[in-house]
Amino acid sequence: MSQLLLCCGASAALHKGVDLASKLTQAGHRVRCILTPTAAELVSPQLFEAVTGEAVSVYEMGPERRGSMDHIELATWASAVLVAPATADLISRLALGLAGDLVTTTVLAVPQAVPRMVCPAMNPNMLENPAVARNLRSLAEDGWRVLDSESGHMACGVDGQGRLPEVEEILAAVAKWLAG
Numbered sequence: 001m002s003q004l005l006l007c008c009g010a011s012a013a014l015h016k017g018v019d020l021a022s023k024l025t026q027a028g029h030r031v032r033c034i035l036t037p038t039a040a041e042l043v044s045p046q047l048f049e050a051v052t053g054e055a056v057s058v059y060e061m062g063p064e065r066r067g068s069m070d071h072i073e074l075a076t077w078a079s080a081v082l083v084a085p086a087t088a089d090l091i092s093r094l095a096l097g098l099a100g101d102l103v104t105t106t107v108l109a110v111p112q113a114v115p116r117m118v119c120p121a122m123n124p125n126m127l128e129n130p131a132v133a134r135n136l137r138s139l140a141e142d143g144w145r146v147l148d149s150e151s152g153h154m155a156c157g158v159d160g161q162g163r164l165p166e167v168e169e170i171l172a173a174v175a176k177w178l179a180g
């Protein structure tokens, strides 16, 4: 079983991130979560800790500081990286190789041989935006597996492409991806 680093952005689909963390743990994976600071405002990290049994990280600096360099410790621990849900902003930061928060800093420090998957979740107009499309292409070119979003009713009240797939579908895609 894998040591999965689950990175979550501040999406309306973040509740599925909690369920995903829970089901991956139940499937036998060790799951350590990093939330972006904005994601941690939407859903408490404690919920992720409760379902995974592992400490959750949000910040590297400040009173939460755990080790001397959490991004290196998390990056070398991971045998696979899953970013779900991935916001437009987080996708852009990952595509550009920025390192301004713990999610992006850690992902940059993960060895290239470690498989990584990103699961976009956003409003249909955001997904169609050329900048977002370009950033997703960049990630694919950099070796990321990009999971297609679904079409359907969105939390923002519109119908269209951009929904995070149901957790069972993500689990099936992850199992296939890890099997390789």
Ligand SMILES: Cc1cc2nc3c(=O)[nH]c(=O)nc-3n(C[C@H](O)[C@H](O)[C@H](O)COP(=O)(O)O)c2cc1C
Binding pocket: 008, 009, 010, 011, 012, 013, 036, 037, 038, 039, 086, 087, 088, 089, 090, 091, 121, 122, 123, 126
């Ligand atoms: C309730 C709520 C839901 C949101 N859902 C999404 C979303 O599904 N996708 C997205 O790209 N941005 C969404 N946003 C906007 C992001 O939270 C915002 O761009 C934020 O800066 C992303 O930060 P992060 O990428 O560091 O998590 C949402 C904002 C709020 C307040």
